[in-house]
Every structure is written in structure tokens, then in C-alpha cells.
Amino acid sequence: MKSRTIKVDYLARVEGEGGLFVKIKNRTVVDVIFNIFEPPRFFEAFLRGRNFTEAPDITARICGICPVAYQMSSVHAMEYALGVKVDGQLRALRRLLYCGEWIESHILHIYLLHAPDFLGYEDAIRMAKDYPDAVKNALRLKKIGNELMILLGGREIHPINVKVGGFYKVPAKKELENHLDDLKWARDAAIDTVKLVSTFNFPDFEQDYEFVALRHPDEYPLCEGRLVSNKGVDIPIPDYEKHFEERHVEHSTSLHSVIRARGAYHVGPLARYNLNFDRLPQSAQQAARDVKLATPCNNPFKSIIVRAVETVFACEEAIRIINEYEMPEHPAIEIQPRAGVGYGCSEAPRGTLYHRYRIDDKGKITDAKIVPPTSQNQKIIESDLWEFVQKNMALSNEKLTWLCEQAVRNYDPCISCSCHFLKLHIERE
Amino acid sequence: MGNRRKPRLAVWKFASCDGCQLSLLDCEDELLAVAGEVEIANFPEASRAIIGRSYDISLVEGSITTPHDAERIHKVRRASGILITIGACATSGGIQALRNFKDVKEFTSIVYASPQYIETLNKSTPITDHISVDFQLNGCPINKYQLVEVLSAYLNGRKPNIPSYSTCIECKLKGNVCVMVAHGTPCLGPVTHAGCGSICPAYNRGCYGCFGPKETPNTAALSWQWKKLGINDENLVRAFRGFNANADAFRKESEAHEK
Ligand code: SF4
Ligand code: SF4
Numbered sequence: 001m002k003s004r005t006i007k008v009d010y011l012a013r014v015e016g017e018g019g020l021f022v023k024i025k026n027r028t029v030v031d032v033i034f035n036i037f038e039p040p041r042f043f044e045a046f047l048r049g050r051n052f053t054e055a056p057d058i059t060a061r062i063c064g065i066c067p068v069a070y071q072m073s074s075v076h077a078m079e080y081a082l083g084v085k086v087d088g089q090l091r092a093l094r095r096l097l098y099c100g101e102w103i104e105s106h107i108l109h110i111y112l113l114h115a116p117d118f119l120g121y122e123d124a125i126r127m128a129k130d131y132p133d134a135v136k137n138a139l140r141l142k143k144i145g146n147e148l149m150i151l152l153g154g155r156e157i158h159p160i161n162v163k164v165g166g167f168y169k170v171p172a173k174k175e176l177e178n179h180l181d182d183l184k185w186a187r188d189a190a191i192d193t194v195k196l197v198s199t200f201n202f203p204d205f206e207q208d209y210e211f212v213a214l215r216h217p218d219e220y221p222l223c224e225g226r227l228v229s230n231k232g233v234d235i236p237i238p239d240y241e242k243h244f245e246e247r248h249v250e251h252s253t254s255l256h257s258v259i260r261a262r263g264a265y266h267v268g269p270l271a272r273y274n275l276n277f278d279r280l281p282q283s284a285q286q287a288a289r290d291v292k293l294a295t296p297c298n299n300p301f302k303s304i305i306v307r308a309v310e311t312v313f314a315c316e317e318a319i320r321i322i323n324e325y326e327m328p329e330h331p332a333i334e335i336q337p338r339a340g341v342g343y344g345c346s347e348a349p350r351g352t353l354y355h356r357y358r359i360d361d362k363g364k365i366t367d368a369k370i371v372p373p374t375s376q377n378q379k380i381i382e383s384d385l386w387e388f389v390q391k392n393m394a395l396s397n398e399k400l401t402w403l404c405e406q407a408v409r410n411y412d413p414c415i416s417c418s419c420h421f422l423k424l425h426i427e428r429e
Numbered sequence: 430m431g432n433r434r435k436p437r438l439a440v441w442k443f444a445s446c447d448g449c450q451l452s453l454l455d456c457e458d459e460l461l462a463v464a465g466e467v468e469i470a471n472f473p474e475a476s477r478a479i480i481g482r483s484y485d486i487s488l489v490e491g492s493i494t495t496p497h498d499a500e501r502i503h504k505v506r507r508a509s510g511i512l513i514t515i516g517a518c519a520t521s522g523g524i525q526a527l528r529n530f531k532d533v534k535e536f537t538s539i540v541y542a543s544p545q546y547i548e549t550l551n552k553s554t555p556i557t558d559h560i561s562v563d564f565q566l567n568g569c570p571i572n573k574y575q576l577v578e579v580l581s582a583y584l585n586g587r588k589p590n591i592p593s594y595s596t597c598i599e600c601k602l603k604g605n606v607c608v609m610v611a612h613g614t615p616c617l618g619p620v621t622h623a624g625c626g627s628i629c630p631a632y633n634r635g636c637y638g639c640f641g642p643k644e645t646p647n648t649a650a651l652s653w654q655w656k657k658l659g660i661n662d663e664n665l666v667r668a669f670r671g672f673n674a675n676a677d678a679f680r681k682e683s684e685a686h687e688k
Contacts, residue, residue: 040549041444041494045535046527050667057637061524061672064448064570112454112475123476125464135461143457154628156455157448157570158639161632168634331633405477 004397020408022389032386034378034408047368052078052337052359053164059355059370060158065108068101068149069348071162072223073355073370078164080238081342081359082335089328090166096176096321097152097159098222098346102314103145103186104156105349106269106307109412110197111138114304117406118200134196137189141311144179144186148318151175166332176322183322187315191287194308198291203403205388206298209380210262211271214347220279220313221272223346228275229265230296238343240354246375257376264379267351268411269306270297281320284312300384300410307349307412337363348373350412374413381411436485436584439471441505443491443498444525444553448570449516450474450490456573463577466584485510486583488576489562492518492525492553499550499559506560511583514556515576517569517672521641524569526553526675530683553675564589567622569639569672575624592623595643596636599627608635615655617668620646620678641673648682662686 004024023031043062050058055074060067072094079086086094111134112124121127128135146156151171153159161168214221215228227243228234235243244265246257259265274296277285288295288309297306339361345354351373358367388407392400440450454460454475470480487509493499506512517523529552556562566579575591582589592598597618600607608614608630616635618627622643629636642648652665660668669683 041523041525041553042528043524046524046531051664054667058524061446061448061569064446064451067448108454116477122478123469123472125461125469125476126478128461128464139457139460142455146455146457154632155570155625157451160629160634160637168629169632402477 020385020404022385022404024389024393027393029386029390032382032389034382034385044368044370047357047365050365052082052357052363052365055355055357055365055368056162056164057158057160062370062372064157066101066105066348066350066353067158068098068153068162069346069353070355071159072098072346073344073348073353074357075162075164075344076223076346077342077344077355077357078359079335079342080344081340081357082164082338083340084165084333084335086166086333089326090170090332092321092325093152093167093170094162095222096318097149097162099314099318099321100145100148100152100156102349103190103311103318104142104149105145105412106311106314107138107142107145107193109349110193110304110307110311111135111142113412114406114409115197115200117402117409118197118304137192141186141189141193144182145314147182148179151179163332165335166330168331170328170331172327173325176325180319180322183315183319187283187312187319190308190311190315191283193311194287194291194305197304197308198293200304202299202301203388203392204299205301205384205391207300207384207387209266209270209298210259210264211274211296212259212265212267212376213272213275213352214345215275216279218279220276220281220317221347223344227345227352229259230275231262233259237345237354240343240345240371241356241369244354244371244376246371256379257371258379264383265376266300266380267373267376268303269310269349269351270300270303271351272347273297273306273309280309280313281316283316284309287312300407303410303412337361350374351377374411377411377413381408381413384410435466435468437470437481437483438467438580439484439487439509440474441471441487441489441491442474443489443502443519443556444494445491445516445518445523447474447490449518449568450488452515452571452573452576453488456577459577463580467580483508483510486580487512489514489519489556490516492522492555493559494525494550494553496550502556502559511563512560513564513566513579513583514562515566515571517567517639517641518553519556520565520567520676521673521679522553522555522675524672524674527670528553529675529680530670555675566591566624567640568624572624572626593644594623595619595646596621596623596625596627596630596640599623599625600630603627603631605630608633609654609658613658615658615660615668617651620648620651637668637671638679639672641676642678646678648678649685652682652686 021033056071059070059074116127149156154161210229210231212229214225216225277295341358343356354371356369514520579589609616614635617638618636621638622640624640665686666683669679
């Protein structure tokens, strides 16, 4: 009986601390654990007793990589509870801010975190020696995303300008127009990125996933829409907890989200793309067609191409919003606290992020629930690893280990986010 | 100097959101230059490579919240030459230090269905409660230009130029209209450490103290002014109990309004 283990104690190029463990016995995978060992930070607990106005600033600190996602899901949930709707130019500005985060986060992942795997480098800095132009363009692209966040949010990490009801201050049209040339360059650079990453070597690997994402009647989804899947889910956001739940799986140290009826599901760029291809702007659709990216695409390694296509979308959407912008008269709508429950979902760069809050008549939070994308993808990540190792048993340990890491990075997992909700399982006799 | 090896840089993470270390990758204009000056020897967020076991400069993000981390930080200290803490989590305990004011068992059972599996300390504590550190950079998140300044200061053997006055002074230097005087908006600027460049007041918002207390802040005087603006004790407690709730001056001020 020959047994092999693949162990990565500290997974690199992901946000936060995680490891993975695969056990093989007699050429069969017998165990896979994708481990989270981030210390818990108890956000849902200390949100209790805070004011509803504080949720966007506090929940942003769950994740430094996608703070806008937390701010967007939280303000939408609060506005639902308070019975107000932010519309018109304020809504457009929120999308614009989110586009900035998408550009920044996708480019970070594509070039700095994921491309080095495909090209065989330990990191982007070592990669930059052989691909100086690609890395320089990537840094410029990333900066263009960050600059949108700085203008609209005050800073790129934990923006200070988002509030329930709108913003503290809105920009003049001229300030936004200053970004147009950069954004047009960024759109073209994103199209080139689609071409570049589509030339990578992709492992031949597909799974029959259930993809879940928001779907909006006429937009590529960011903050609004219904939750849909390719296997029959089609629900309004407030029904989320009726259909999805977090379960503790024995062999694992964490909570796994599942669809009650069927089990594991997949959120993120691949899911959005497969469910919303028809909502992408022409240029993004064309970029995907030009590189023969299938719809649906069931190869998670190709998520890097989809991220590039979504970056084309984010630039295009930003340009559209700026062109149509008229400075609103008030930066926010007035809000009176009242008791209620609110639900919000938005599409973080790495997938759907769900928030629910209960507030009392003074506006104090009495209960909070947050389900981040990485805890929803965790079960899928493990099942990918299981299948992938089984198929590629013949590879050396070293090769297989790197490919497994790469397979985890397909999901751009944000472990800092998920850990507050994932279980740290320490067995004691 | 030519054939001396480049100083080795390591980045360590404890309980945090990763935002402060992301600041380094957000230095789009400086990243390749920084990478040319140092050898990035241990920075898991950015690289698979781990080079050597000791590091000339260590950046530490995050607070200590588990027994395991309370041990690990000593190993990091032993492996490091210069050790710099980055951000509110590392310098004061961060937002997760809100547990310090509550019963952590209750917290655990709110978030986790099987709290017996969670190993965590009662308090979230800053790095300085455990080891000696060479420099502390404030902010939630830190200012990336300050990070570059601190790194280049240590690489060149000089003292970092990081002012310790208040956010309020930064406003004056920037020519911001005072939100407290002009709009009656409560602002923590007078007691908050400089560094952000007074972002919030420039966006018509009061400072919420994410850079932590400045040196010798007069928090009591500020609370008195806030009260004149109609802010009650409960809201004063919340204001000082934010991203630097466990920083001495802010903790004491919040406790003073709890009685
Ligand atoms: S100080 Fe703030 S930005 Fe930095 S790691 Fe902690 S929570 Fe994140
Ligand atoms: S003004 Fe205050 S709260 Fe705003 S970014 Fe600066 S230190 Fe942080």
C-alpha cells in the first residue's frame, strides 16, 4: 500500500492564511482539506449594538482587498431595512466606485497573483524580469482602478466616502472626465490582457458546476438583481437564506455554504460570465469571442481569461457612467431610522457577498449575518482538488503541489473574509 | 557596497484584513523600485518563494488573538533585524479589539455554531504587548507613502520622517474648512494621529479616528466639545470605540463615558 500526501502549509498569493492537504492511498484520493487558519475576528458579534450608519465602515475592515464590496452589500441591506432606494446618479456613482475596485482587484489577481503560476514564476516581481512591459502595464491598469476609488472613495483601501443613502461628497463632472483618457487606455489594455492570458496553457479540466450569480434585467450585475443559477435557482435576494445554508463538514475546519436542495455551488467571475454573457457590452463580448472563450466555460483555470473580460466590462461601464454623469444636487438622501430587517447582495470581484441586518427603531443593529464569496466557494475548491489530483496522479509531487495551489488560486480566495464565518476546528480529546 | 547582498524583507500577518500589506502592492509607481532595493524574502501574499530564515526588515500586520499567534510573534522577533508594525491592528489591536470590552465566550457563540472548537484569547492585543518593536506605523489602513518613507529611511540608515501631530494640523496645512466649526460635524481630528492627509474632512465628513490617538491627546476636552454639539455619552463611547478602541487614550475616554 503506497500512500502519498501533498501538503502546503501556507498558501501563497492568496489573501489571508490558508493551507491545503491532500491524501492519496493506492492511487486514489482519500482526503482533501482546504484549510483556513485565520484567527476569527467576530465581526457579526461586535456589529450588534452599533449604529446602522457604521456598517459600511466597519464591515469594510473584513477585507482590505474588496472593501467596496462590503460597503455596497451593507448599504444596500440597510437601505432595504429602512425602506429607501438610492437611484439615478448616486446609484451610477456607486457602480463607478465598484468598477474601480473590480479593475484594481482583477488586475492584481490576473498579473500579480495568478499569471506567475501559468508562466512558472514564484511571483510577479521575478516575472517582471522577463516580462517587464506586461508587469508595467499591469501596474498602470491597477493604478487606474485605484485612482477611481481614490476620487470617489477618498482612498483605495477602506474608502471613507460611502454612506447609507449615498455619499458624503460627490465629484464634479470635470473631476470624473479627467479619468476618461486613462480609462480608454485601460479598456484597450484589458482587451490586450484577454488576448495575452488566453495564450497560457490551461490544464484540461472541467466540472459540471452549479453557477450562482446576480442577474439584472439590463446590466451586468454589480449590486442588484435576482440570484440565479444554471440549475434552477431564481430568487429575490431576501430569499437567500431559504435556499442556501452554511454547514459544518466533519473532515473540514470550516463552514461550507451549500444550496439546500443540491449541495456545492460556484460563485465568482466564471459564474457571472456564464449566467450574464448577454449583459456584457459589445467590446467585452467580442474580446471573449476573439479568443474563442466558450460560453458556458466550465474550466476553472480559465477564470483568469474571464477576469480580463470583466475588466474590459468595468472600464467600458466606467466610461459610460462618466459620459452620462450629471452632478446630483445632494450627495445623499436623508434617512430616518426605523425598525426592520434588510438584505443585500453584491458581486465582489471574487463572487457574491450576502449581508443581512436587523435594526431597531433607534437604528441600532441587533443582529447581523454576512456570507462572503470564499466560504461559498470552499466546497467547490475542495471538490476541484479532489478531481484534479485524481486525474493527474502521474505527476511528481512538486509539480502536482504547484498545480493544486494554482487550482485554489483559480478562485482568488479571500481567506481574511471567510474566516470570520468559517469554523476553526481544533480537535481535543 | 556593490557585492553586498540586498537587505531581506519579510511581511508577516496576524489577525487583520490584509489591507495594510496590500498597501505595498498598491505602490504601483514604487513597487519595482522597492523590489530592486530589497530582496522580497518572505511575503506570502505576493510570492511562493521563501528565502532564508532571517530577515533584515520585517513588516508585521495584525493583532494577537490566539495562543498560537502569541508564540509565533516571538519567533518573528527572533528572525528579524528591524521590526516595524503596520496599521491599527498591529499597533493597537484593531477593530477586533472590540471583544476586549465584552465577554469573548458570548462573541464566539454569536458567530459560531460550535464555539468549543474556537481557540481564541479574551483580548486582541497589539504587537508591543508581546515584543519590542522598532517602529510603529498608524492607520487603518496605513498610508502607502508613509510606508515607502519608513522603508527607505531604514534602508538608508536614517530616522523616518513621520510627523506625530494631529489630523487637525494636517487639515490646517491642507487648507481644509473645519467641519466642526463650519458645519457642526463632530470630528476626532484634534486627537487623531496625522498620516492620512485629512481625508475625511476634505469629503465633508468628521474624522473617525482610524489613525489612532496622537501623542498626548486631550480627549476629554474634545468630548466636552462634542457634547456641546449634542452628542450623548452612548455615542461618545461608540466614537472612541472604533478601529483603535484598545489604544490607551481612546480606551480610557470611552470608559469614562460608560459610567
Ligand atoms: S489596520 Fe485596518 S487596514 Fe490594516 S490590516 Fe488592520 S483592519 Fe486592515
Ligand atoms: S480623517 Fe481620520 S478617519 Fe478619515 S482617514 Fe484620516 S484618520 Fe482616518
